[in-house]
Amino acid sequence: MSNALWIAVLASAAGTLLIRLLPLLWMQRRLARQASDDRLEAMPQWLSLLGPLMIAALFGVSLMPVTPDAVSWLATAIGVLATLAVWWYKRTLGWPVAAGVAAYGAVMMLLG
């Protein structure tokens, strides 16, 4: 890589870190200023709304199969149902994910 390209990599890296870091410093200062017993009360409502909604959006985006066709969409639907069913009974992180991947994989291998 040329020097200019290295500078572009470093600028992108520094910029990305600042995008993740500066809002934290802003929020920590805000929390410290308010000195509230309940630190959650200090968070703006729009921000606390966006947290869960961003996770929901990540879920929506990630539903898109690597190769979108009828079989992979069917596998996605069955994988989602299997994940939900195991989560409903176990309320853990690992087992529902494993069950979802197994169900998705089984459909892909059988029909794909």
Add this chain to the structure above:
Amino acid sequence: MNLQAASSPSRAWLTGMSEAVPLLGGYVPVAISFGLIATQAGFSAWEAVAISTLIYAGASQFLFVGMVAAGAPLWLVVAMTLLINLRHVVYAPNLAPWLTPSRLWPWLMHGLTDQIFALAHARLPQLPAAQRLGWYTGAALLAWLSWIGGTALGALVGGELVARWALMGEILPFALPALFLVLVAPRFTSRRWSLALGLTILSALLLTLLGLTNVAIPLAAVCGALCFQLVKFGHTAERKDAQGERHE
């Protein structure tokens, strides 16, 4: 990988790592693809690894190497990379109420990817304060190392891997939607939240289907937030939804 809190600070590291394992199913295949594409675009293996180590942001890395290979001006490459990562702005403030006093936290924000945010947003409130730094460090470190390792693998032997295990490359990434589903499912606590979350999921999927993957996450979240603010079911109990949700 139980949702119970880790029992000691040293175990918190391991708990964080073990709970981040499902992320690897999504990270490693994508990182292998990145390593392969970066070398095909003219980067050496160690340059691809350096990009993954330093920038550490999936979609924007693909854009970075693609634009460089296409001969785009470098200022535009940097600007577009940062624009794609701008959605990360809302992540750290959402975690801030649960972060303990430590000078390490700002540096650990390098590891605050979409997936680590989703995991930490669900888990940090459930952990005792003493466990949070260790838990986050373990989870973020495993995810980061898997991304770097996957990139190296893709850059060095990616072509062969993709040819031999093409189906695994399609199956393992389902770990990501499965994990996000497990993290978002407990948020369906009321009709108002269910409607907002459902609309967010559908609009994100629709935008992705339309090829607008990079703007799908922030746009869909804004759609859901507008829906939450506009739709009221007339129950006073639901007025406190936004506050109540954060305490769960």
